[in-house]
Amino acid sequence: MGKKTKFYLVAADALPEIFLKVAEAKRMLQTGEVSTVHEAAKMMDISRSAFYKYRDSIFPFQKRSGRGRAAGRHQPQRLL
Numbered sequence: 001m002g003k004k005t006k007f008y009l010v011a012a013d014a015l016p017e018i019f020l021k022v023a024e025a026k027r028m029l030q031t032g033e034v035s036t037v038h039e040a041a042k043m044m045d046i047s048r049s050a051f052y053k054y055r056d057s058i059f060p061f062q063k064r065s066g067r068g069r070a071a072g073r074h075q076p077q078r079l080l
């Protein structure tokens with residue numbers, strides 16, 4: 001049987017800087033601010049290998065409320 005992934009909600013200021021930079025690089029790619037991983041990594045002053053290493057480990061958290069959704073429920077999106 002496969003290993004289940006655990007998720008934790010952690011304040012951004014408690015994270016190592018690399019995770020914040022990778023999250024920002026992912027945001028820039030998603031919004032079209034940059035078109036390549038190379039550009040995003042260069043702008044965030046991280047290596048492409050660091051981006052690829054951590055890209056599946058950091059997701060934005062958006063508090064949502066309204067019909068059918070619990071406030072604070074997180075649904076990770078695979079961006080790349």
